[in-house]
Amino acid sequence: MTQSRWLRFAIHRLASLCAVLGALVVGTFLIVQLIPGDPARVLAGQDATGAQVAVIRHQLRLDQPLWRQFWSYLGQLAHGNLGTSFSQNGQQVAALIGDRLPYTAELAFLGLALVLLVSVPLGLAVAVGCQGGRRGALDSGFTAVTALFGAVPEYVLGTVLVALFALKLGWFPPAGAATLDALVLPVLAVAVGPICALARIVRREAGVVLGQEYLRTARGKRLGAARLHLRHALPNLLTSTLTLGGLMLTGLLGGTVVIETVFGWPGLGSMVVQAILARDYPVIQGIVLVLGLIATSINILIDILLGVLDPRRLGGAETHA
Numbered sequence: 001m002t003q004s005r006w007l008r009f010a011i012h013r014l015a016s017l018c019a020v021l022g023a024l025v026v027g028t029f030l031i032v033q034l035i036p037g038d039p040a041r042v043l044a045g046q047d048a049t050g051a052q053v054a055v056i057r058h059q060l061r062l063d064q065p066l067w068r069q070f071w072s073y074l075g076q077l078a079h080g081n082l083g084t085s086f087s088q089n090g091q092q093v094a095a096l097i098g099d100r101l102p103y104t105a106e107l108a109f110l111g112l113a114l115v116l117l118v119s120v121p122l123g124l125a126v127a128v129g130c131q132g133g134r135r136g137a138l139d140s141g142f143t144a145v146t147a148l149f150g151a152v153p154e155y156v157l158g159t160v161l162v163a164l165f166a167l168k169l170g171w172f173p174p175a176g177a178a179t180l181d182a183l184v185l186p187v188l189a190v191a192v193g194p195i196c197a198l199a200r201i202v203r204r205e206a207g208v209v210l211g212q213e214y215l216r217t218a219r220g221k222r223l224g225a226a227r228l229h230l231r232h233a234l235p236n237l238l239t240s241t242l243t244l245g246g247l248m249l250t251g252l253l254g255g256t257v258v259i260e261t262v263f264g265w266p267g268l269g270s271m272v273v274q275a276i277l278a279r280d281y282p283v284i285q286g287i288v289l290v291l292g293l294i295a296t297s298i299n300i301l302i303d304i305l306l307g308v309l310d311p312r313r314l315g316g317a318e319t320h321a
Contacts, residue, residue, distance in 0.1 A: 017296065024296070028288050028292075077289075083285070085280055094286065100267050104256050107187060107265060111190035115198055119199040123199040123205075127202070152193070154189055154255055154258050158259055158262040158263060176264055177266055197248075250294075257272060271283065272284060
């Protein structure tokens with residue numbers, strides 16, 4: 001029975017994966033097609049001759065029928081070829097992304113680790129402390145503080161962190177990735193908003209879990225507080241926490257675009273900003289495609305973990321891709 005449920009789950013996820021990948025490939029291909037005006041003319045400049053524009057149109061394959069352009073694009077992707085950069089002296093886009101991706105992944109995963117390590121214990125602690133309507137001031141203060149910091153835009157928080165801890169106090173470098181302490185401020189800027197959001201969700205979910213009958217029974221057996229909350233309450237928060245954690249990681253990948261620009265972090269975020277300003281369409285397409293693949297892979301891994309933790313989810317009704 002379990003094997004058949006896992007088989008249905010795998011088939012369902014495979015079908016969803018194919019649909020998402022198909023939409024992602026079509027979307028990245030259409031980036032150039034949907035740009036207003038003639039991309040070749042934009043790249044060549046207003047003073048370019050017709051011959052120069054024709055050369056760029058040929059490089060972009062814009063002189064071919066749309067179906068042939070798409071077929072050529074699929075052929076490139078099948079061979080792992082994401083094209084060549086217009087603004088980076090003709091370097092391969094795959095190589096450029098390979099150089100920058102570890103920096104973005106480092107920032108995103110460290111940010112997620114900080115989010116989980118802070119928000120889950122914080123939300124659970126507040127729920128335990130305010131159980132039964134006690135400590136209303138603590139609950140109100142927690143809600144107000146998390147709402148305030150959660151509403152601050154990442155670029156504003158990043159700028160404040162740089163001004164305070166880098167420029168005024170000199171504790172951390174204001175930009176770059178030359179040393180390990182250069183990670184502190186970018187990770188904080190990425191993680192503070194999700195910490196506030198997830199802590200509030202954990203606090204609400206924990207309040208519901210702590211009121212369940214089985215926990216009242218366990219409390220009546222005079223179990224220690226650590227055993228009661230960590231062994232009986234926390235596991236029931238894992239499914240919602242993992243689901244939100246996966247969604248937040250994909251959000252953190254997107255959020256690094258702004259943060260990397262603020263802190264001069266050499267990742268994909270700052271690279272895509274430079275590519276947009278330079279109208280380097282192959283780089284933009286490659287980054288969008290790679291980040292989309294990573295986000296899809298993360299969602300699949302989260303679904304598998306949730307299926308292991310809660311086999312009832314193997315029915316395939318819930319998907320995240």
